[in-house]
Every structure is written in structure tokens, then in C-alpha cells.
Amino acid sequence: MNWWTIDETHDATRMSWVESARDHTEFPVQNLPFGLFSPAGATPRVGVAIGDRILDLRALAQAGLVPQSLAAACGEDTVAGILALPAPDRRTLRRVLSDLLCAHDRRPEVEPMLHAADACALHLPARIGDYTDFYVGIHHANNIGRQFRPDNPLLPNYKHVPIGYHGRSSSIRPSDVPVLRPRGQRKPPEADTPVFAPSARLDYELEMGVWIGPGNELGAPVPIAQAADHIAGFCLLNDWSARDLQAWEYQPLGPFLAKNFHSTISPWIVTPEALAPFRVAQPPRPEGDPQPLPYLFDADDQAHGALAVTLEVHLSTQAMREAGLPPHRLSHGPATNMYWTVNQMVAHHASNGCNLTTGDLLGTGTISAPERSGFGSLMELSQGGKTPLDLPTGETRAFLEDGDEVIITASASAEGRVTIGFGECRARISPAR
Template sequence: MIWWATDATHDPARISWVDSANGHADFPIQNLPFGIFSPAGGAPRLGVAIGDCIVDLLACANADLLPKAVATACSGDTLNALMALPASARRALRHRLSDLLSDSAHAGRMKLHLHDAADCALHLPARIGDYTDFYVGIHHANNIGRQFRPDNPLLPNYKYVPIGYHGRASSVRPSGEPVRRPKGQRKPPEADAPLFGPSARLDYELELGVWIGAGNKLGDPIPITDAVDHIAGFCLLNDWSARDFQAWEYQPLGPFLAKNFQTTISPWVVTAEAMLPFRMAQPARPQGDPAPLPYLWDEADQRHGALALTLEVSILTAAMRQRGDAPHRLSSGPASNMYWTVHQIVTHHTSNGCNLNPGDLLGTGTISAPERGGYGSLMELSAGGREPLVLPGGETRTFLEDGDEIILKATAAAPGFAPIGFGDCRARIMPA
């Protein structure tokens, strides 16, 4: 099978008997993302977003509506078992759900297992064993690097190695949970010794999350040609960052308390299958850049490994909420501003024999554009705090203040296909 080939589930003419799905900005029938939800008064279980509703997969499995090969994987309270299935089994489930939700002959039975999303709570989609954050947004790396090394913003390894570090899985939280301003050590330039207290330079980072499906055995690397078989889906990811802590602690071992206090993700897993129409060629490397080493190179990945996604960041301050204002967009840009593909980061992660497991989470690192309108963090937008942003109503920001809410969105679009979205990834800053 050609892994990037589309099928009937991607047909833009396909509509659903769930009226709210037709033309839905995020969850038309062409999307069908998986998540974990609780209906009012109920326990967490697997669900699929369709328009303004959620399909109860546990109830569907109990009613013998789903393929038997996947029914057991739909009976838990995390997506780990579903993610661990072969891609062929996930495709079979997607096809069955698309048929159940498009053919009105099934509407009578399926309506029994449909919930209004507004009445449900959403949870972390998987039990995350490990979380790794990469640094593949080259424009972010350049923008930040210029603040410290104007003549040489990128370190020598950047164009050879997909840079990453191991984050903290225990503090990953779903959209909507507030972020407590962290306390830690920081050393202002004028101080003789470090201080301990709340971060004064709290920031967001606009990233994609990559969910691992089938894992690999310890000592058994994943070849670049097989990486596609190990990706279950995608989400939005906000890697909150205390820039003042980071500047003091990151040498010589890299991020620690500046990053591990919380990471926010969107709760719906947009499957690798749903994203097939939005595969695009990886942008060509600038002339003179080194070619990736052979273990990171695959022609098919270069032709289809990037994602046609538009990413967006907005802010809603306490004053804006009080006035009833809409969120203010801070930036917008394409996810193709990644120097390495998701397949390359999976391959590199396992190249030394490291084992990945179903439900592991990878972050791409901040995805920025070369121009200001597409910057993915306040560290870039405010030039390290030197150039305050002016918001509607006259407020200014260099970094986040208590009460600020950051909202990430993503839309996948390609000619000849129905656009799909990821849903919100949002959180509000609470006092330390």
C-alpha cells in the first residue's frame, strides 16, 4: 500500500447525518479524531469527535457495531491499546465509523451512543510513558539564537542532528486545565546571586505533538522507511517555558525546571490516517546545507513527509475577558517550517536502540516563521522582552501575566479536500 494514498473516508463530498459535522471547522466526518471523554455522571471512555458531538466507542463496541479486531482496544479508559494496533486495524475502524456516521440507515442505532460534546469532560488521551521535546523549528532556533549569538545563531550540530531532550510526562495536561506560575531560581543580570521566586518571564511555545503507535523493541531501531507505521496521530502542544529559570539552569545539561512544571496538549488525537490528504513535500534545504545522513534520508519522506497545517496562537487577557472581547491573534504560520520531518525525528529517537511505546508523546519544538507574524513564542515577539507587544485596549506584554489565557489552533487544508482542525489547546495562567 502507498502510505500517503487517500480513500473514500477523505471524500470531500461525504456528509454525515450528524448535522453539526457538515462544514464543521474542526470535526467534519473527514476527521474522526479519537479521545477520552466522560459523559455527565459517567466514567472516562474512548470517544470520537463528530461535529458538536462525541461517539461513545465503548457503547458501540458493546453493541457489536465495531470490527471485532478493534472492539477490545475500545473498552479501556486510555487510547494506548488502540494506538498499539497495526495501522491496518486503525484504518478498518476509521472506515467503519465513517460508514456508520454517513449512512442514515445506521442513524437510529448510533444516536443511542451519541453525546453532546458540551456536556462532556475531556481527559488526557493516553497514559504517557515518556515525553520527548525536539527543536526542529529552524526559524525559532534562528530567532532565539540571534538574541544570544547574532553572528552565529545555530550551533554546528543543528543541521545534522534532530535536537531533542527528555521532558516530564507526569505534568502533561489536557486543554482547559490552568497553569500555575512556577517558582524557581533565576539570576537577573544585576544580581550577584540567584533569587528564588515566581517566574517573571513566563512564555508559551507553539508546537505539534506526535503520538507514537506501535513501538519498537529495545535495541531495534526504526528505519526511516518504516517510521510512518509507528505514528498514531497528532495534537497541538504548548511547552510552557520559564525563560528566566531556563537562562540560569540550562548549562550544561539543558532544560529542567524551566520546562517540566506543565505541558498542555489538545485532547483529540487527529489520526495519521486523517492527515493523509494534507501530506506535502518537505521544503528543500537552503543551498549549501548538508544533506541528512543516510539513516535519516528517504525519498518518499521528502515528497510526502511535511504537513499542510496552519498554526495559530491567540491571547485572552483578564481585561479582555472582562470587556467581553474576542481573543487577539498573536501569530499564524505553516507547520512546514520544520527542518526535520516527523518521520526523521522518530527514526533519530530510536537510532541508538531506544525503545518507544504506544502512547509516548513527542513534541516538535516551537514552530515559527522567519517573519514576525509567524513567531511561535513571546520570547521572539518581544525580542527577549525588549519590545513590548501592544494588545487591544492598550495593554502591553513582554511575557505572560497572571490571568492571561493562551489558545492554540491548527487547520489542515489542501485543494480538493475538506479542511479539518485539531480543536483548542488552551490554558490560563494562575498566580504562583
């Protein structure tokens, strides 16, 4: 069975007895993402989002409603056990959950295991051992590069190798955890020497996150044709960036304190199986671009390696909330604006023998569009601060101010299929300490 195989769990006519799941824009029964939640006064446990409810997998396992071979993973206090499952076991669990939530004769025994989502706390799904941020959004690379190198925005290696850097996993937090404005060393253009002060050019970055499932041994590369076997799910990612700190510190070793102070992810892990109907062909490379080296090329990956996902970013300022105004949309665009596929990211990461481990997180890098409506950061939207954005309140923004809240959402859609979502990746900026 191919990893993009569509089965009965994707059937658009399949309806759950959970009323709120019917026509739910994010969590219908065709999605079934995993997360870590805790009901009021209870300890964290693994759950599945279904409509506006969360299904308790620990309770389900204790009741003997999942196969014995999967019970241990369902009963853990982290999603790591689910992430570590081989893809066939993950498919089996998906079918079991879908059947339990759709068969009306199972409702009496399963319904007591549902919790109202708005009465539960959501946590980081698993301990993230390592975090690597890539740079595969070619339009973002072009947009940023033009600000510094108008005649040659892309560096020579960009179209030959998936660029990435190792980030800081300890500062990744789930949605709704406030972001403290970082302090750091920066050099104002008018100053002769650097200062240590709060960042004045704080920015967001619109990304997708990739959760690693089964890992590989140290020294054992992952062939591109097997890369999908190591991917357990997807989420949304905001890799907050202090542009002024970064501009001063990044040479010669790259991102450091400007990027490691906080990253926000959406708490639900959308599985590769849920995204099977939304796999599309990787956009062809422009004429004249080099073909990937053999270790990065796979025909099936090129035919199915991109995602029909639409990404959106909204901004809510303190003044907007006080005026009762809804968040203002800053941008929207497709996730197909990636020069390299997720499988190519994984294959390249392990190509030197690096051992990926269960629970590692990869970031795609900022996903932008060639047109302004799809730019994935304020650095692009404001042209490095030169053209601030006008907001409905009369406010302007070149970069984020204290009290600003950034909300990232996404939906996967295709003709004849039920649209699914990822939940929110949301956080508000707090003043520097």
C-alpha cells in the same frame, strides 16, 4: 497501501447524518479524531469527535457495531489500545466509523451513542510513558539564537542531527487545566546572586505533538522508511517555558525546571489517515546545507513528510475578557517551517536502540516563521522582552501575566478537500503558590 493513501473516507462529498458535522470547521466526518471523554456522572471511555458530538466507542463495541478484532481497543478506558493498533487495523476502524456516521439506515442504532461535546469532560487520552521535546523549528532556533549569538545563531550540529531533550511526562495536562506560575531559581541581571521566586518571564511555545503507536524493542532501531508505522496521531502542544529560570539553569545539561512544571496538549488525537490529503513535500534545504545522513533520508518521506497545517496563537487577558473583547491573534504560520520531518524525529530517536513505547509523546519544538507574524513564542515576538506587544486594551506584554490565557488552534486544508482541525490547546495562567 502507503500511509498517505487517500480513500473514500476523505471524499469531500461524503456527508454525515450528524447535522453539526456538515461544514464543521474542525470535526467533519473526514476527520474522526480519537479522545478520552466522560459524559456527566459516567466513567471515562474512548470517543470520536464528530461535529459538536462525541461518539461513544465503548457503546459501539458493546452493540457489536465494530469488528470483533477491534472491540477490545474500543472498549478500554484509555486511548492506548487504539494507539497500539497497526495502521491497517486503524484504517479499518476509520472506514467502519465513517460508514456508520454516513449511512442513514444506521442512524437509529448509532444516534443514541452520541453525546453533546459541551456536556462532557475531556481527559488526557492515554498515560504518557515518556515525553521527548525536539527543536526542529529552524526559524525559532534562528530567532532565539540571534538574541545570544547574532553572528552564529545555529550551533554546528543543528543541520546534521534532530536536536531534542527528554522532558517530564507526569506534568502534561489536557486543554483547560490552569497553569500555576512556577517558582524557581533565577538570577536577575542587576543581582550578584540568584533568588528563588516566581518566574517573571513566563512564555508559551507553539508546537505539534506526535503520539507514538506500536513501539520498537530495546536495541532495535527504527529505519526511516518504517518510521511512519510507529506514528499513531497528532495533537497541538504548548510546552510552557520559564525563560528566566532556563537562562540560569540550562548549562551544562539543558532544560530542567524551566520546562517540566506544565505542558498542555489538545485532547483529540488526529490520525495519520485523516491527514493523508494534507501531506506535502518537505521544503528543500537551502543551497549549501548538508544532506541528511543515510539513516535519516528517505525519498518518500521527503516527498510526503510535511503537513499542510496552519497554526495560530491567540491571547486573552483578564482585561480583554472583562471588556468583552475576543482573543487577540499573536501569530499564525505553516507547520512546514520544520527543518526535520516527523519521521526523521522518530528514526533518530530510535537510532541508538532506544525503545519507543505506545503512548509516548514527541514534541516538534517551537514552530516559528522567518517573519514576525509567524513567531511561535513571546521570547521572539518581544525580542527577549525589549519590545513589548501592544494589545487592543492598551495593555502591553513582554511575557505572560497572571490571568492571561493562551489559545493554540490549527487547521489542515488543501484544494478540493474538506478542512479539518485539531481542537483547542488552551490554558490560563494562575498565580504562583
